[in-house]
Amino acid sequence: MRLILFDIDGTLLRDGIAAKIAFARALRDTYQTSGAIEGFSFAGMTDPECVSEIMRLAGIDERTILARREECLRRYVELLAIEVREHQDAHLYPGVRELLERLNKLDNVLVGLLTGNVLQGAQLKLRRWNLEPYFRFGAFGDDHENRSVLAQIALDKARGRSPERRPRSSATPRRTLPAPARSARAPSRSRPARSAGKRSLPAIRTRSSTRSRTTKPPFGRSSRDRRGALRAADRRLICRSLPKTPSGGSSCGCTFSFRS
Numbered sequence: 001m002r003l004i005l006f007d008i009d010g011t012l013l014r015d016g017i018a019a020k021i022a023f024a025r026a027l028r029d030t031y032q033t034s035g036a037i038e039g040f041s042f043a044g045m046t047d048p049e050c051v052s053e054i055m056r057l058a059g060i061d062e063r064t065i066l067a068r069r070e071e072c073l074r075r076y077v078e079l080l081a082i083e084v085r086e087h088q089d090a091h092l093y094p095g096v097r098e099l100l101e102r103l104n105k106l107d108n109v110l111v112g113l114l115t116g117n118v119l120q121g122a123q124l125k126l127r128r129w130n131l132e133p134y135f136r137f138g139a140f141g142d143d144h145e146n147r148s149v150l151a152q153i154a155l156d157k158a159r160g161r162s163p164e165r166r167p168r169s170s171a172t173p174r175r176t177l178p179a180p181a182r183s184a185r186a187p188s189r190s191r192p193a194r195s196a197g198k199r200s201l202p203a204i205r206t207r208s209s210t211r212s213r214t215t216k217p218p219f220g221r222s223s224r225d226r227r228g229a230l231r232a233a234d235r236r237l238i239c240r241s242l243p244k245t246p247s248g249g250s251s252c253g254c255t256f257s258f259r260s
Contacts, residue, residue: 003158004103005114005151006135008125010043012096015125016089019080026076027051030068033058046116046141046150047073073142077120084128092129100134113138114154116147 009015020042024034035058042050051072055065084090103111112135115122119140126132139154141147 001108001110003110003112003155005112005139005154008113008115008117008122011093012131013092013125013129014090015084016087016091018083018087018090019121019125021087022076022079022083023047023050025079026072027054029075030072031055031058031060031064033060042116044116044147046145046147047076047118047121048141048145049116049147052145073118073121077118077124080121080124084124090128092131097129097131100131104134110158111135112154112158113140114150115139116141116150118142 006012009019020037024037027034027037033055035054037054040050040054040057045053048069051069052065056062100111103109113122115138117125117140119138119142122138122140123132126135137154137157139150139157143153144150
């Protein structure tokens with residue numbers, strides 16, 4: 001089974017100015033300042049991480065940032081629901097809907113999301129273009145603040161899904177993908193005999209767009225310095241790339257394969 005994960009902003013669509021306005025207002029309502037949000041780049045970061053970094057740059061102490069962050073993100077979602085109706089500069093990238101329709105017709109493909117958006121923020125952005133039905137699960141910014149951890153969270157969630165389990169009927173039986181085998185592989189090319197009544201566990205094969213097998217992102221840097229590193233770590237998990245968008249934004253998805 002193949003797992004394909006998509007980001008939202010800059011991959012599926014351009015959300016326009018609405019999200020940034022909502023984010024700035026939420027920061028101001030919660031922390032009494034929006035900080036230097038005008039020149040701040042959200043790329044490669046989760047929404048919680050963006051809140052923390054912008055407020056650190058504004059001189060807010062760490063304890064206050066963490067104590068009010070959830071409230072800030074709730075306020076952001078409320079304001080985003082209003083702002084998306086007020087601004088018409090967002091657009092869906094060409095070919096996205098056709099690609100998602102084709103992928104969802106394949107029995108051996110599971111389509112999900114890997115995004116730094118919080119869940120409710122992601123839902124608002126997708127709902128505007130009626131894209132929600134194409135995604136059966138996702139890893140979001142409120143699953144973990146550190147984006148480099150989200151890929152593993154997405155894999156863990158995928159093991160509780162199967163290509164045959166469509167969100168059309170609640171009566172569909174749940175099938176769970178088994179965990180990858182932990183035992184060492186035998187040196188012989190032939191596969192070991194399977195014991196009666198047991199199924200061998202599949203190995204997870206991650207195909208990369210580069211030849212490097214290293215997927216561990218570098219750490220020990222500040223949040224701002226890690227942005228490029230986190231994006232590079234995501235790219236090392238990419239199996240397929242969509243064409244570049246007209247605006248020059250990233251248009252890539254991550255692909256994983258499960259094989260027995």
